[in-house]
Each structure stands twice: as structure tokens, then as C-alpha cells.
Amino acid sequence: MKLGFKEKAINLRKQGLSYSEVLKQVPVAKSTLSLWLRSVGLSKRQKQRLTEKKLKSMKRGWIKVHRTRIERMEKIKKEAKDEVRKLMKDPFWLLGVTLYWAEGTKEKMWRKGERVSFNNMDPQMIIVFNKWLTKYLEVNKDLLRYQLYIHEKADIEKAQKFWLKKLNLTPDKLKIYLKRHNPKPLRKNVNDSYNGLIRIRVQRSSDLNRKIAGWTEGIVEYFK
Numbered sequence: 001m002k003l004g005f006k007e008k009a010i011n012l013r014k015q016g017l018s019y020s021e022v023l024k025q026v027p028v029a030k031s032t033l034s035l036w037l038r039s040v041g042l043s044k045r046q047k048q049r050l051t052e053k054k055l056k057s058m059k060r061g062w063i064k065v066h067r068t069r070i071e072r073m074e075k076i077k078k079e080a081k082d083e084v085r086k087l088m089k090d091p092f093w094l095l096g097v098t099l100y101w102a103e104g105t106k107e108k109m110w111r112k113g114e115r116v117s118f119n120n121m122d123p124q125m126i127i128v129f130n131k132w133l134t135k136y137l138e139v140n141k142d143l144l145r146y147q148l149y150i151h152e153k154a155d156i157e158k159a160q161k162f163w164l165k166k167l168n169l170t171p172d173k174l175k176i177y178l179k180r181h182n183p184k185p186l187r188k189n190v191n192d193s194y195n196g197l198i199r200i201r202v203q204r205s206s207d208l209n210r211k212i213a214g215w216t217e218g219i220v221e222y223f224k
Contacts, residue, residue: 006036013037016046018053069112073210080214084222087215096132097215099125107209116202116209119149123166126198130167133202137211143203145175150196152178159195167198 009026019033026033042050087093103125105117116137118129133139146169150159156176163174202208 009033009036010040013040013042016042016049018050072207076207076210077214077217080211081218081221084215084218088219088222092132093136094219096129096136097212097219099129099132100212101216104212105209106213107206113206114209116205116212117199119197119199121195121197123163123195123198126200127166130200133200137202137205137208139202139205139208143205145201145203146173147199147201148174148176148196149179149199150176151181151194153181154194154196155192162195163198 005026005028009022009028012022012025019030019037022037023030023033100116100118103118103120105114107114116133116139118126120126120129130144133144134141146163146167148159148163150156156178160171160174160176163169164171167174
């Protein structure tokens with residue numbers, strides 16, 4: 001019986017069928033089939049057919065993943081929008097959403113999976129948004145990342161101490177990025193009060209970003 005299966009498998013393979021197609025007609029283990037067929041050569045046309053079949057299968061998989069992601073995104077946004085009428089009574093919640101609407105990173109059609117990210121130079125705004133994140137999105141503090149963007153000619157040590165104190169951070173929690181010096185700057189923030197810009201990022205937060213987007217859309221609908 002096994003000898004008959006082997007001959008049938010070899011004949012099917014010579015016809016250009018893939019392993020999965022052969023297995024539908026020859027009920028043996030894939031490892032056994034691989035052993036039988038490893039020396040069976042295929043023509044250029046047969047190889048091309050198998051490649052095209054594999055690409056079509058991959059495309060179907062991508063389409064399914066994309067459709068599932070879109071459905072999940074829409075579900076998150078709808079649930080968030082349904083919460084708005086109740087949450088509108090809370091001024092702190094409303095403040096945080098509008099701050100993110102103005103200064104936060106949004107997901108775009110051409111840039112999916114954006115994490116929650118908020119930038120500003122105002123320490124009070126950063127502190128408020130930081131508290132808003134933990135209160136309304138229940139973000140674990142271990143997922144928060146802080147980045148300081150500052151001009152290389154500025155007093156970096158002073159700025160670092162300033163933000164560490166304001167945000168109650170240890171030095172290892174604040175990553176510093178230097179901006180290249182411009183000898184003829186157009187910016188006005190060149191005095192002693194300049195402490196750079198802080199970016200707060202939340203790890204693994206694409207769905208939270210979509211939730212904020214749903215809240216934003218809900219606010220727009222609320223005010224017609």
C-alpha cells in the first residue's frame with residue numbers, strides 16, 4: 001500500500017502539484033512525502049505555477065489580517081464614542097482628549113499602528129497629560145517612555161535636571177536627543193527658560209490611540 005502511495009505521490013508531483021495538493025490525495029505524513037519527493041524535479045512552468053499559488057495564498061492571508069484589523073479598529077472606536085456622553089461631564093477627561101487632539105500623534109491611512117505620543121515644551125501641559133494617561137487610559141507607568149529633544153548648544157544638564165524634577169523621573173528614564181545647532185535661528189526660545197521639548201510615548205498603545213480617536217469623533221458628534 002505504501003509503495004502504491006509513493007508512486008502516486010511521485011506522479012502527482014511530476015504533474016506540478018504542490019505538497020499540500022498531493023497530501024489531499026495521498027494520506028501520509030508530510031515528512032514521509034518530503035522524503036519521497038525531494039529528488040523529483042519540476043519544470044520552469046511548474047515552479048512558476050507553484051510560486052503564483054503561494055503568492056495568492058499569502059495575499060488572501062494579508063487581506064484577512066487587514067480586514068480583521070479594520071474590524072477591531074472600528075469596534076474600539078465605536079465603543080469609545082458610546083462613552084462620550086457620559087464622560088463629557090468630566091472636565092479633566094475633556095481637557096486631555098482636546099490636548100491630544102491638538103498635540104498628539106494620530107493614526108493615518110498611510111501610517112497604521114501609531115502609538116500614543118504627545119509632545120510639548122510646557123511643563124504644566126506635560127504633567128497634566130501624564131496624569132490624564134494613567135487615570136483615563138490606565139496606562140502602566142512601566143510602559144511610559146520620555147524623550148527630551150533639545151538644541152545641542154543649550155544647557156543640556158540644566159534641562160535634564162529640570163525635567164527629571166518636574167516629572168519625578170530617574171536619569172535612566174529620560175532619553176536625550178540633540179538638535180543640530182543653527183547659527184542663525186529663527187526660533188525665539190533661546191533664553192534661560194528654554195528646556196527643550198518633551199515627548200511622552202506609550203509602548204504597545206496602538207489600540208489606545210484608536211480609543212482616543214473614537215473619543216475625539218464622539219466629541220465632534222456631540223457638538224454637531
